[in-house]
Amino acid sequence: MELSEDQAAAFDEVGTALKAAGVDLVAETAEPADEARASQVMALLGRAGSGKTMLLAALIKELEAAGVETVSADYETRKKADRRTVAILTPTNKAASVLRRRGVPATTIHRILYTPVYTPDYQKLADWLLGEAERPRVEDLEMEGLTKEALDKAAAFY
Numbered sequence: 001m002e003l004s005e006d007q008a009a010a011f012d013e014v015g016t017a018l019k020a021a022g023v024d025l026v027a028e029t030a031e032p033a034d035e036a037r038a039s040q041v042m043a044l045l046g047r048a049g050s051g052k053t054m055l056l057a058a059l060i061k062e063l064e065a066a067g068v069e070t071v072s073a074d075y076e077t078r079k080k081a082d083r084r085t086v087a088i089l090t091p092t093n094k095a096a097s098v099l100r101r102r103g104v105p106a107t108t109i110h111r112i113l114y115t116p117v118y119t120p121d122y123q124k125l126a127d128w129l130l131g132e133a134e135r136p137r138v139e140d141l142e143m144e145g146l147t148k149e150a151l152d153k154a155a156a157f158y
Contacts, residue, residue, distance in 0.1 A: 007055045010044065014059060017042060022082045023066055023084060030067045056088060056104045070105040071112070074088040087112060125151075 003011060015025045017040050020106075022031035046052045060070065071087040088106040090096040099106035113143055121141045127133035138148055 001054065001061075002056050003055065003058060003116060004051055005052050007058075010055055011058060014042060015062075018063075023063070023068055025062045025066055028062075028066045032082040053099055053102045053104065056099060056106075060086075060088070060104055072105060072107060125154070129154065154158055 018025060021040060022034060023029070026128075044052050044056065064070075067086075068084045068086050071085045088099065088104055088108050089109045090099065090113055091109060092110055096106040096108050121143055124133065124136045124141065128135050135151065138146055138151065
C-alpha cells in the first residue's frame, strides 16, 4: 500500500507513540501492558478523501502483525493480562460503516462506552447463575450495595 507523504508522516507519528507504549510496528512485537507507561489517545483528523481510511487500514495491518488485537463492541468474557488491544472509534455509525467496508474493524464511541467490561466479581456471579460454580458470598465480592437478598432476587429472576 502506497502512502502519501502526509499519510507516511502520520503513520510514523502513530508508530512512535505505539513504541513508547510497548508496541513496535517495525519489530512486530507487543509487550504486555505496563501501568508505568502512559496510555495515550490519538485522533486521526482530515477532510473527506484525505486518506484517513487507507492510513487506518495500513495501521491495523501492522498492529495485527505485531500481535495486537482489535477491541470490538461485543462482550468479552475474560480479559487476558498479556493481551494488547487497540480500538478504532468513530463519532458516527456512518464513519464506522465506511471503515468496516475497507477492512478496518471500527465501532462508534457511543457503542464502546456501553460495552460491558470484564471483572472477576461479575464473572463469579455469572458462573453461579449459569450453574457452573457455587453461590458466591457477598462478603467476598467487591460490589457496592450487593446484599444476600439481591443475590436471591438475581437467582429467582435468572
